[in-house]
Amino acid sequence: MGRWLAKVAPGGIVLVLLLWGIEEAVDAGLVKRSLMPAPTDIGRILWELFVDGQVAGPLAETLARLGIGFAIGATLAVIMGLAMGYWPRVYGLFEPLIELLRPIPKAALVPPLVLFLGVGDAMKITSIALAVFFPVLINTVQGARGVDPVLIDTARTLGVRPLPLLRKIILPASAPFVFAGIRLSIALGLILAVISEMIAGTGGVGFLIIDMQRAFRVRQMYAWIVILAVVGYLLNLLILAAERRFLFWYQATERT
Amino acid sequence: MSRSRRAFLASIGAAIGVSALGASVRAQSLTKIRVGTIPIVDSAPLMIGIAKGFFRDEGLEVDTTPAPGGAALLPSLAAGQFNFAFANTTSALLAIGEGLEFKFVTAGCSTGPRGPDLAGLMARVDRGINSGKDLVGKRLAVNNRNNIMWIRAAVWVDRTGGDADHVTFVEIPFPQMVDALVNNQVDAAMVNEPFLTVGLQNHHDKVRVVSWPMSDTAPNGVVSEYVATKDYIEQNPRVIEKFARAFAHGTDWVLKNKGTPEWEQAVSAYTKIAPERLRGIALPVYDRVIEPQKIQDMIELMRKYKILKANLKVADLIYPTALKQYTF
Amino acid sequence: MLGRRSGLLLIAILLLSWEMTSRTGLVTSENWPPVSAILAGLVHETLYGDLVQVIGATLSRFALGYVIGICAGVIVGFTFALVPFVRRMFEPIIELLRPIPAPALVPPLVLFLGVDDLMKVTIIAVTAFFPVAINTMQGASGVEPIYLAVARTFRTGPTRVLMKIIMPGTLPYVLAGMRISLALALVVTVVSEMIAGASGVGYYLVLMQYAVRSADMYAAIFVIAALGFALNAAFLAAERRLIFWYAPVP
Numbered sequence: 109m110g111r112w113l114a115k116v117a118p119g120g121i122v123l124v125l126l127l128w129g130i131e132e133a134v135d136a137g138l139v140k141r142s143l144m145p146a147p148t149d150i151g152r153i154l155w156e157l158f159v160d161g162q163v164a165g166p167l168a169e170t171l172a173r174l175g176i177g178f179a180i181g182a183t184l185a186v187i188m189g190l191a192m193g194y195w196p197r198v199y200g201l202f203e204p205l206i207e208l209l210r211p212i213p214k215a216a217l218v219p220p221l222v223l224f225l226g227v228g229d230a231m232k233i234t235s236i237a238l239a240v241f242f243p244v245l246i247n248t249v250q251g252a253r254g255v256d257p258v259l260i261d262t263a264r265t266l267g268v269r270p271l272p273l274l275r276k277i278i279l280p281a282s283a284p285f286v287f288a289g290i291r292l293s294i295a296l297g298l299i300l301a302v303i304s305e306m307i308a309g310t311g312g313v314g315f316l317i318i319d320m321q322r323a324f325r326v327r328q329m330y331a332w333i334v335i336l337a338v339v340g341y342l343l344n345l346l347i348l349a350a351e352r353r354f355l356f357w358y359q360a361t362e363r364t
Numbered sequence: 365m366s367r368s369r370r371a372f373l374a375s376i377g378a379a380i381g382v383s384a385l386g387a388s389v390r391a392q393s394l395t396k397i398r399v400g401t402i403p404i405v406d407s408a409p410l411m412i413g414i415a416k417g418f419f420r421d422e423g424l425e426v427d428t429t430p431a432p433g434g435a436a437l438l439p440s441l442a443a444g445q446f447n448f449a450f451a452n453t454t455s456a457l458l459a460i461g462e463g464l465e466f467k468f469v470t471a472g473c474s475t476g477p478r479g480p481d482l483a484g485l486m487a488r489v490d491r492g493i494n495s496g497k498d499l500v501g502k503r504l505a506v507n508n509r510n511n512i513m514w515i516r517a518a519v520w521v522d523r524t525g526g527d528a529d530h531v532t533f534v535e536i537p538f539p540q541m542v543d544a545l546v547n548n549q550v551d552a553a554m555v556n557e558p559f560l561t562v563g564l565q566n567h568h569d570k571v572r573v574v575s576w577p578m579s580d581t582a583p584n585g586v587v588s589e590y591v592a593t594k595d596y597i598e599q600n601p602r603v604i605e606k607f608a609r610a611f612a613h614g615t616d617w618v619l620k621n622k623g624t625p626e627w628e629q630a631v632s633a634y635t636k637i638a639p640e641r642l643r644g645i646a647l648p649v650y651d652r653v654i655e656p657q658k659i660q661d662m663i664e665l666m667r668k669y670k671i672l673k674a675n676l677k678v679a680d681l682i683y684p685t686a687l688k689q690y691t692f
Numbered sequence: 693m694l695g696r697r698s699g700l701l702l703i704a705i706l707l708l709s710w711e712m713t714s715r716t717g718l719v720t721s722e723n724w725p726p727v728s729a730i731l732a733g734l735v736h737e738t739l740y741g742d743l744v745q746v747i748g749a750t751l752s753r754f755a756l757g758y759v760i761g762i763c764a765g766v767i768v769g770f771t772f773a774l775v776p777f778v779r780r781m782f783e784p785i786i787e788l789l790r791p792i793p794a795p796a797l798v799p800p801l802v803l804f805l806g807v808d809d810l811m812k813v814t815i816i817a818v819t820a821f822f823p824v825a826i827n828t829m830q831g832a833s834g835v836e837p838i839y840l841a842v843a844r845t846f847r848t849g850p851t852r853v854l855m856k857i858i859m860p861g862t863l864p865y866v867l868a869g870m871r872i873s874l875a876l877a878l879v880v881t882v883v884s885e886m887i888a889g890a891s892g893v894g895y896y897l898v899l900m901q902y903a904v905r906s907a908d909m910y911a912a913i914f915v916i917a918a919l920g921f922a923l924n925a926a927f928l929a930a931e932r933r934l935i936f937w938y939a940p941v942p
Contacts, residue, residue, distance in 0.1 A: 118777060119784035126785065142463040143442055143803050197698070204699035205706070211920020213879045215886055216897055216913050219723040219906065222540040226549040227505075243872070292823070292872065299793035306796075308536045315535070317796050322455070323510045323671070324438070324462035333796050340791020341784075400807075403899060429807055429890050430899075436802065436888055445806045539901045543721050558904050562722055636903035 145327045153331040163335060170312040171339070173229060174294075174301045177236025181297070182290060184237070185244035190274045192245075193252020193282070210242050214300055218307055232304040239300035240293040247289025251282025287351045294347055298340055313339075394425040395603055399590075400437040400449035403430045403635050405557065406473045406482070406588055406648050407450055411634040412627075413614025421613075422606040434511075438464065438591075447596055448607065452588045453662050454512040454671075460681065461666075461674040465594040467683045468659070469604055470611045471651035472588030479576030480646040482587070483513055483556035485520065486545060486563065487574045493552055494574060496526025505536040505544055505553035510671055512578075512587055517554045518669060520577035528669075546570055557645040558637060586658040587648060589686070597683060608685035616692045618650050654686040725907040734911040743896070747915060750892040753809055754881040757816025761877060762870050765821045769828025769866075770858075779829070790822055794883050802888065812884040820877040824869040831865025832858055867931050874927055878920050893919075 127147045133139050134146040157163050192199040214221075214235050225231035255278050263273055279286075305314030313336050320329035401407045411428070413419055419426045431437050434451060441449040442464045450472065451459075460466050475481050487493035493502075499521055506514045518528035536544050541553040542563035552574065555563060563571060578585060590611070597604055621627045628639040656678045666672035707727050713719045714726040737743040772779035794815055805811035839861070843853045885894025893912050900909040 116780075116784075118781035122781045123785055123788075139803070140442065143439060144800065200696050201698045201702055204696065205703055207921050207924060208703070208917045210875060211878050211924075212913055212917050213883045213886070213894075215883050216894075216916065218537070219540060219543075219901065219909070222536070223543045223547075223719070223721050223723050226547055227534060227536055227540070227544050228549065295791055298791050302793050302796065308534070308540070310532060310534055314793075314796075319509060321439075322458075322508050324455075324459045324464065326462070330800075333792060336796065337788045337792050341787050343791070344787060403902070430895075431807075431888065436798065436807070440802050440807050443803045443806075445802060539723065539904075539906075543723055546721070559722075562904050566720060566722055636899055636905065638903075638905070641904060 142324075142326060145330060149327050150330045150334060153327045154334060157331060157335075166311055166313050166316055167335065167339065170298075170301050170305065170314065173232050173304075173312070174236055174297050177233040177301065178240050178294065178297050180233070181237035181240030182244050182293065185241045185289075185293075186248050186279075186286060189245045189248025189286075190252050190278060190282070193249045193255075194270070194274060194278060199249070206242070206245065214238060215303060215307065222308060227308040231308065232301065235304040236297045236300045239296040243293040243296060244286065244289040247285045247292075248282055251285030252278050254285070255281040284355055287347075287355065291344065291347045291351070294343055295340065298336075298343065302336060394420070394423055395606075396425045396427060397447045397603060397607065398427045398429060398445070400429050400431060400440055400446040402434055402437075402450055405631060405635065405637075405642070405645070407634075408618045408627075408631055409611055409614035409650055410450070410590070412618060412630045413610055415630060415633065416614070416617065418613040418617075419607075419610040422610040424603070424606050424610060438466070441466070441591065441593060444593070444596075447600075447603075448590050448592050450588060451591050452512040453586050453659065454510065454515055454666060456589065456591050457659075457663060457666060457672060457676065457681075458510060460676060461672045466591040467594055467597055467681055468589045468654055468686045469592045469597070469683045470590045470608050470686050471615070471654045472586075472590060473648035474584055474586050474651050474658070475578040475582065476649050477583045478579050480573075481576040481578045482646055482648045483516075483554055483576075483578055484560050484573040485517065485552055485575045485577050486542070486555050486560065486571050487552040488545060488548070489570055489572050491551060496521035496524035496528075496531075498526070499552055500526050500530045501532075502551035503532045503534050503549075505534050505541050505550040507538050507541075507554070507556070508535060509533055513554045513556070515665060515669060515671070516577045516581055516585075519581040519665065520575060523581060524575075542567065542571065557647075558641055561645045562641070582661070584649070584658075586651070586654070586662060589654060592683075604683065604685055608688065609690055612652065612688075612690035613692055615650050615652055616690070619652075622647065622650075653689060654682055656682055656687075722904065723906050725910065729907040730910045730914065733905075733907040734914060737908060737911060743911075743915070746891065746893055746896045747919070750881055750885065750894070751919070753812055753885075753892065754816060754878055757813040757881065758820045758873065758877045760813070761817035761820025762824045762873055764817065765824025765869065765873070766828050766866060768821070769825040769869075770832055770862075772825070772829045773832030786822075786825075789818075794819075794880055794887070798884070798887050807888045807890075811888065812881070815884050816877050816881050819880040820873040823872040823876065824866065827865045827869030827872075828862060831862035863935070867934070871924070871927055871931070874923055875920065878916075878923065882916055 130139075130144070131147050134141055134144060188202070192202060217235075217238075221231050221235060225234055259277060259281070260273070263277055268277070301312070302314030302317070305312035306318040309315045313332055317329055317332045317336070320326070320332060399410065401410060403411075410426075414426050414428065429440075429446065434455060437446070437449040438451055438455060438459045440446055442459070448469065451466075456466060456468070473482075492498060504517060504521070506517055508514065514533060518531075518533075521528045521531055534544075534550055536550070536553070538556055538559050541550075541555045542559060544550050545553045545555075545563075546567055554577065560573070564573070578587070592604065618627070625639075628642050631637070631642055632639045659681065660678045663672065663676050663678065667675070710724075711727040714724050734743075772783070797815065798811075801811050801815065805814055839857045840853065843857055848856075881892070882894040882897070885892035886898050887894075889895030889898075893916055897909055897912040897916075900906070900912060
């Protein structure tokens with residue numbers, strides 16, 4: 109208990125100091141209340157939102173989209189990443205296309221996305237899947253390519269066929285990289301979920317943030333931003349915990 | 365050094381000094397202002413006014429910061445990043461209602477007495493949407509909720525047998541609206557120019573204009589103005605007057621030259637819309653002054669639709685420069 | 693390399709099908725112009741328009757934000773790894789700020805930093821900061837304990853330990869972080885220009901979209917893709933050179 113407190117205390121203290129500082133600045137009139145509300149005001153709105161049960165719905169919507177988009181994007185990325193990492197021909201076929209598509213912000217892809225996928229969940233989930241796809245793909249490829257060649261050769265000499273080889277040897281060996289990619293992609297996926305809701309739609313956390321902004325209900329906007337930040341933080345902790353469970357045998361001393 | 369040479373050098377030095385001083389005086393006499401605007405046809409009086417030097421004539425050097433949409437402009441104005449900002453009436457009143465201290469300093473645009481308008485309600489030809497009643501339980505696309513497009517569309521729905529509370533308003537950016545409509549993602553869309561005309565051209569067999577909610581529900585209704593913060597106005601009344609006069613000059617030019625090739629070139633220059641496209645589209649009405657009653661109408665409408673709680677007093681909101689008639 | 697060529701062929705085939713679907717009217721939309729129109733627009737705007745300036749504006753903003761971000765990331769990453777107390781102080785705030793997407797951050801940032809380059813460069817730097825900081829921290833903390841133990845046995849001074857053991861060991865991680873930051877920073881540069889821009893490729897993209905010039909809008913997208921591709925390739929080449937004479941860690 110004391111250990112946990114020692115770990116969490118410094119960060120918590122800095123956070124509290126920061127919030128207190130903002131509160132004082134707003135009260136002293138240094139910052140316009142209509143633009144940057146006092147943290148206590150935001151807190152009050154947060155409390156009301158929770159008490160009225162208004163948080164669950166939009167949050168569930170956004171997280172559901174994120175979940176589905178992530179599942180699709182990550183699965184495709186791992187499959188493709190392993191294939192690209194193992195077969196140089198596959199790598200050469202897809203690499204130029206991927207390197208060209210990667211830099212394009214999904215927000216810039218809105219016109220073709222809306223044209224072909226509409227304005228509903230299909231478009232949003234695709235945007236999320238796209239955002240998740242690239243980091244996981246790149247990391248998986250890196251991991252797959254970095255597997256000890258001796259290991260692969262030995263397996264091949266022993267007659268292991270490509271698919272079981274990929275599944276049983278290369279995938280586990282790439283796991284640390286894949287997880288690093290997953291952690292990054294969850295963050296990006298959440299961002300895209302929010303952005304796609306901001307661009308077109310009727311619901312979700314992103315939609316509410318932009319809706320409140322346009323209605324100039326600044327306190328509500330910040331309340332939802334806080335909810336978003338906390339959700340992202342918790343998701344990150346979740347992934348870290350999962351990573352630790354799956355990789356407990358991977359020491360920091362391991363080098364590819 | 366000989367006397368004559370010294371005198372010569374001195375006179376050159378003096379000449380340089382005087383001209384430098386003159387240049388700096390001239391440079392200092394231009395007040396720099398920042399205006400947040402949107403590069404659309406509605407901003408013609410400002411943008412063309414700047415291009416033609418009307419603002420420079422008043423001693424103002426204008427730095428325009430174009431934003432892709434009006435949403436970011438008002439908070440930036442409140443934060444002091446701009447001195448003036450273009451805003452649609454509904455958003456401006458919303459902001460004021462939430463405590464941002466803006467005032468209207470010049471007029472902007474209005475709709476005409478009847479359609480075609482700067483925005484129309486479009487629907488697919490084969491869906492049988494003819495009135496608000498047909499839209500109950502259906503999806504209507506607007507670019508943003510809580511702005512003028514949304515409220516006029518809602519009023520139209522209510523007035524034509526429907527119930528705006530039972531229509532799902534889907535937010536879609538203007539450039540994507542026709543695509544969404546053609547693909548049945550929405551049942552109707554409040555599309556503005558130039559996307560309206562372009563959409564009709566591309567899909568003439570599939571979509572049509574059902575109505576012109578803006579002029580149908582509020583003929584000659586106000587659409588937009590330019591606003592500034594109360595603090596800035598109090599600290600710089602002369603600048604406001606100069607801005608208003610230069611702006612009025614711009615409006616004057618636009619009203620006299622609307623539709624001419626010169627106007628097309630001028631508007632094309634800042635919107636980047638091809639001049640040919642500008643020919644067919646419906647234009648807004650450029651106002652010379654704000655009519656207080658129209659703002660009052662909007663306030664009452666917004667209160668009726670429960671998006672404005674504060675009982676705003678029109679007289680407090682309009683700065684005298686917005687009411688003044690200028691002649692050129 | 694044979695593979696590379698097939699990759700380019702794939703791209704060509706995809707572009708061709710785009711052209712076909714647009715020209716035959718299979719997909720009719722203002723937002724689906726033929727590829728030929730896009731390329732024509734690209735050439736025209738580069739030669740006669742201000743596309744070059746536009747790209748220059750984006751690149752300069754990007755470069756500034758990126759460099760600041762990665763420098764800050766490396767410094768903070770090492771600090772967090774070597775002084776765990778500092779890490780515990782600031783990590784929660786950083787982890788809370790990270791998930792907030794740029795469009796949501798813009799309104800508060802505009803308050804304090806305006807709508808100009810200062811705000812954009814800040815967002816870019818902040819975006820570039822995170823991957824580098826996290827990777828550096830991970831790399832620096834993960835240095836082989838045995839190397840550190842040996843150093844301690846020989847009573848090597850802390851600076852030498854830092855320079856000769858920790859830094860080379862961390863280098864691959866730092867570089868990986870920098871590469872991730874490169875892609876993210878470019879994206880954020882363009883997005884910030886799209887939201888609050890008056891110059892740059894992002895703003896140009898939105899301007900063209902609202903001017904009903906979708907071919908030019910897609911041209912901007914092509915430019916962004918090309919920029920990202922080129923920057924990534926340049927980074928990889930530089931990385932190879934750096935690793936080569938810095939010597940890889942066993």
